[in-house]
Amino acid sequence: MATKILLNNIEVPGLADFQVYRKLGGYTAVEKALKTLTPDDVTEEVKKSGLKGRGGAGFPTGMKWSFIDKKSEKAKYLVCNYDESEPGTFKDRHIGQLNPHQLIEGMIVGSYALGATTAYIYIRGELFYVLRIIEKAIAEAYQNGFLGENILGSGYSLNLYCHPGAGAYICGEETALLESLEGKRGNPRIKPPFPAIVGLYGSPTVVNNVETIATLPWIVNNGGESYAAIGVGNSKGTKLISACGHINKPGIYEIELGLPVEEFIFSDEYCGGIRNGNKLKAVVAGGSSVPILPADLILKTAAGEPRLMSYESLAEGGFQTGTMLGSGGFIVMDHTACIVKNLLTFARFYRHESCGQCSPCREGTSWMEKILMRIEGGQGTMKDIDLLVDIAKHVEGNTICPLGDAAAWPVASAIRHFREEFEEHVKLQKCPF
Amino acid sequence: MQEKNNIPEFNRETLDLVDQIIKRYPAGRQKSALLPVLHIAQSENSGWLSPEMMDYVASLLDIQPIEVYEVASFYSMYNLKPVGNCVIEVCHTGPCWLNGAEKIIAHFEARLGIKPGETTADGKFTLKTVECLAACGNAPVIQVGQEYHENLTAEKVDNLLEQWKRENKVSHTNPYL
Numbered sequence: 001m002a003t004k005i006l007l008n009n010i011e012v013p014g015l016a017d018f019q020v021y022r023k024l025g026g027y028t029a030v031e032k033a034l035k036t037l038t039p040d041d042v043t044e045e046v047k048k049s050g051l052k053g054r055g056g057a058g059f060p061t062g063m064k065w066s067f068i069d070k071k072s073e074k075a076k077y078l079v080c081n082y083d084e085s086e087p088g089t090f091k092d093r094h095i096g097q098l099n100p101h102q103l104i105e106g107m108i109v110g111s112y113a114l115g116a117t118t119a120y121i122y123i124r125g126e127l128f129y130v131l132r133i134i135e136k137a138i139a140e141a142y143q144n145g146f147l148g149e150n151i152l153g154s155g156y157s158l159n160l161y162c163h164p165g166a167g168a169y170i171c172g173e174e175t176a177l178l179e180s181l182e183g184k185r186g187n188p189r190i191k192p193p194f195p196a197i198v199g200l201y202g203s204p205t206v207v208n209n210v211e212t213i214a215t216l217p218w219i220v221n222n223g224g225e226s227y228a229a230i231g232v233g234n235s236k237g238t239k240l241i242s243a244c245g246h247i248n249k250p251g252i253y254e255i256e257l258g259l260p261v262e263e264f265i266f267s268d269e270y271c272g273g274i275r276n277g278n279k280l281k282a283v284v285a286g287g288s289s290v291p292i293l294p295a296d297l298i299l300k301t302a303a304g305e306p307r308l309m310s311y312e313s314l315a316e317g318g319f320q321t322g323t324m325l326g327s328g329g330f331i332v333m334d335h336t337a338c339i340v341k342n343l344l345t346f347a348r349f350y351r352h353e354s355c356g357q358c359s360p361c362r363e364g365t366s367w368m369e370k371i372l373m374r375i376e377g378g379q380g381t382m383k384d385i386d387l388l389v390d391i392a393k394h395v396e397g398n399t400i401c402p403l404g405d406a407a408a409w410p411v412a413s414a415i416r417h418f419r420e421e422f423e424e425h426v427k428l429q430k431c432p433f
Numbered sequence: 434m435q436e437k438n439n440i441p442e443f444n445r446e447t448l449d450l451v452d453q454i455i456k457r458y459p460a461g462r463q464k465s466a467l468l469p470v471l472h473i474a475q476s477e478n479s480g481w482l483s484p485e486m487m488d489y490v491a492s493l494l495d496i497q498p499i500e501v502y503e504v505a506s507f508y509s510m511y512n513l514k515p516v517g518n519c520v521i522e523v524c525h526t527g528p529c530w531l532n533g534a535e536k537i538i539a540h541f542e543a544r545l546g547i548k549p550g551e552t553t554a555d556g557k558f559t560l561k562t563v564e565c566l567a568a569c570g571n572a573p574v575i576q577v578g579q580e581y582h583e584n585l586t587a588e589k590v591d592n593l594l595e596q597w598k599r600e601n602k603v604s605h606t607n608p609y610l
Contacts, residue, residue, distance in 0.1 A: 131608075
């Protein structure tokens with residue numbers, strides 16, 4: 001049986017209840033950390049675990065924490081990024097809805113490690129019903145002495161609050177999130193300085209994804225080395241994969257990193273194969289931003305090695321023949337799906353979500369959507385296909401935040417791997433699907 | 434909400450809630466409460482933010498009205514024009530599209546006789562398309578107020594519409610209460 005850290009007890013009725021969570025061993029990580037470990041000990045275990053940020057960028061969590069200026073006299077903040085909005089990604093919603101105490105417990109041990117006495121969970125406004133579930137759980141944690149003043153008599157105090165967003169994908173970018181938390185438009189900040197130095201209210205701040213934080217109690221309880229023993233290469237531990245599209249069993253799966261992609265798609269334990277016995281055509285493996293891969297390249301690398309669900313294996317071959325693990329938003333398309341139309345919905349998404357600060361992104365996302373509408377609508381020319389490639393190239397790397405890259409990569413990769421499908425749209429002067 | 438000479442005013446219970454939210458942020462950082470308070474303000478103002486309501490929120494948080502306008506116009510959940518009692522938001526991004534979101538939109542259009550962005554003549558329903566609601570595994574998905582409705586079919590849409598008509602559905606309830 002694969003190790004389960006995040007979905008271990010997810011089917012237990014009433015898990016969102018403090019008493020149920022506690023009976024299953026909940027909040028022991030808080031007890032262990034506050035009574036037997038120093039904040040630096042906790043950071044050390046997280047470093048040893050090899051845990052990488054589960055929001056998409058995959059930056060090592062322990063290293064991110066170590067950038068915090070602990071000597072600063074300013075308040076330190078831990079902020080949970082619960083702005084889950086990357087198309088194909090729906091794992092974090094699950095955690096807050098069914099297992100909010102594991103997130104809260106992670107917030108407590110993380111805040112303790114960072115020396116934060118106030119922490120926020122920034123949750124997308126559309127998920128207000130999840131916010132209410134979490135707020136109820138927070139109230140229970142206060143009542144039971146795990147939040148508030150002098151937690152468990154340790155002398156450590158923490159206040160934890162939820163903060164709703166209001167509909168903006170860009171607020172998943174950590175500096176845009178902090179702007180939004182300060183009551184402003186979600187315009188990403190120029191970096192450096194990074195949030196670890198100048199974050200929320202100008203104070204040292206760490207922003208971590210929900211799944212990352214919910215993993216912390218297990219690491220504190222079992223030790224960083226036990227976590228690092230799971231997985232493959234530099235891809236340590238388990239990862240939630242939210243699988244959707246044309247598969248028999250869409251849903252949220254916790255895998256040990258290193259699982260073969262083929263097994264993930266076709267075994268009954270996971271996606272259960274392609275719906276209606278159809279043929280696998282393409283996969284977007286890590287949320288809408290990452291390069292799309294055709295069936296042959298998602299199952300095997302260009303060198304013919306089986307592709308694994310890991311940071312390294314999915315990236316094997318670079319963007320020419322590889323992709324990224326990203327957020328774990330796994331979108332599967334069968335042979336009936338039109339690559340151009342799917343890409344058009346992504347392009348519309350990025351145009352809608354661009355904050356408008358940087359011209360290459362603001363203008364480029366709009367141009368790419370218009371050209372794709374033209375091709376999909378039967379009015380495209382062969383030159384339009386090259387124009388798309390050219391625009392994507394000029395958006396990528398030329399913006400303050402990664403939204404420009406996120407908008408460019410799907411376009412560039414779809415044309416790289418499915419150019420003949422774009423050409424067919426042009427030749428037929430209509431969508432062939 | 435009580436209104437005197439067009440100047441909105443929250444009742445005591447709502448003002449207490451606003452105070453409680455402001456206290457979550459450090460002293461002098463009350464502007465941080467803007468997003469949550471705008472959610473409440475919208476729910477108290479028939480689902481949209483009028484200039485008067487935004488000015489009132491500015492006064493509650495002791496910030497300039499322009500600071501409220503620039504935020505309200507940035508985030509897609511805030512409506513700057515009147516909406517129907519029941520706002521139906523249909524996701525149409527990739528994964529929902531792969532699973533038939535366009536058919537669901539067409540079905541709503543046919544049943545309600547309006548296009549996305551429009552409100553029915555009786556003011557009961559507004560239809561909107563929205564970007565990814567993070568429920569892709571149960572596509573196609575819609576949001577109505579704080580409710581998600583997932584794995585939609587034409588039949589489910591018919592049942593929901595019938596239910597909402599019967600109960601005079603109002604989607605803009607105070608999200609904290």
